[in-house]
């Protein structure tokens with residue numbers, strides 16, 4: 001059934017095809033069904049993965065299984081023929097909603113592709129899908145639950161900017177549903193990216209210029225060869241899943257905010273990328289309470305009761321695929337578990353502030369090396385260290401803010417493995433000292449080009 005939707009000419013089984021199930025699953029004990037959300041394709045680019053096209057089941061789908069046997073029961077594919085990294089792994093909420101006068105057992109999902117889905121969870125019947133952010137890859141869904149793709153949304157070569165980007169309009173930061181307000185609270189966002197097909201892509205090939213090929217990422221794309229036009233955003237969205245429309249929102253200064261928790265006391269809690277923990281009125285969005293925490297937040301809070309008292313707990317810490325290169329606050333930790341209750345008298349601890357504020361200057365380099373340095377950097381360093389001096393560094397330091405000493409001694413990290421146990425891979429078998437000189441030229445050259453005059 002799945003194989004018929006793939007083109008075997010590119011031997012997709014060699015890369016495995018993708019389709020990991022990497023976020024929370026959901027289980028309905030009454031129906032005895034297990035719902036799994038399936039990830040994107042590998043390589044990302046469908047022109048390379050399945051050149052003749054095809055839906056590529058079960059990528060970017062919700063699949064219902066019999067949990068006792070593992071047998072297939074039904075599926076709904078949110079994004080047929082994914083080519084944009086539109087995972088459908090985002091967690092699935094089960095609820096009973098009144099739709100057109102009848103109570104239906106539904107599941108709800110707001111995956112990366114920017115549409116909010118309501119699906120009958122007994123049968124898999126498509127009920128509705130509407131965009132909860134700006135979307136350019138599709139104009140909507142037909143009555144069979146198939147997206148109406150926008151022209152040019154999967155150009156063969158590019159560059160083209162798809163909205164939402166691979167970072168997702170909503171990623172793994174949990175959304176929550178409050179049956180009292182009837183609203184879903186979504187950490188919505190936009191992080192612009194421009195894609196271009198990598199025409200020379202080959203499985204596991206390490207080649208300068210091919211994005212992150214040096215660490216084995218099989219994308220089939222280059223990114224941001226031209227600058228994106230969209231602007232990044234992040235907001236908390238209160239969404240009515242029956243009317244399929246926004247009810248209120250709270251704007252933030254950055255994407256990549258934490259997951260949400262909503263309570264019977266009519267509250268919504270959320271931690272933010274800029275290092276706050278906030279409680280809102282769940283019906284109106286009025287900000288009721290906020291405290292500073294020790295870094296940006298990506299996790300979701302939880303609530304619990306002990307001896308008749310209610311507590312709210314949040315794991316504060318920054319990270320993830322966006323947080324690795326970027327941060328929205330100079331508060332850089334430490335990561336902490338915070339617990340709150342009404343009338344609590346604890347003191348909020350001070351955050352450590354980043355000392356990486358000065359752009360690196362004065363490292364000698366040969367300007368003729370910069371062009372080759374770009375290709376090496378894109379193939380080996382970009383998605384961890386970001387663009388030097390443009391991104392500001394999240395969990396991984398931005399090399400544009402390193403000291404001149406560090407750049408001069410780059411070999412210690414890149415070839416000698418000085419920080420392997422802290423997540424910095426050794427490239428001893430992939431790069432040479434000559435390559436290092438080119439990488440240094442790219443880092444210092446880029447910083448010199450972006451330094452405010």
Ligand code: HEC
Pocket residue numbers: 215376377380381382384385395396397399401402403406407410413414419422423424425427439
């Ligand atoms: C998988 C992610 C990852 C990749 C890929 C990666 N790094 Fe790193 N790098 C790290 C981490 C994490 C650290 C910080 C280690 C620590 O805590 O000291 C680091 C630290 C460094 C440092 C020290 C920076 C400082 O100011 O302390 C340099 C220099 C460096 N990396 C260069 C590179 C270069 C050049 C490349 C590409 C050839 C590269 N890294 C690829 C994760 C990565």
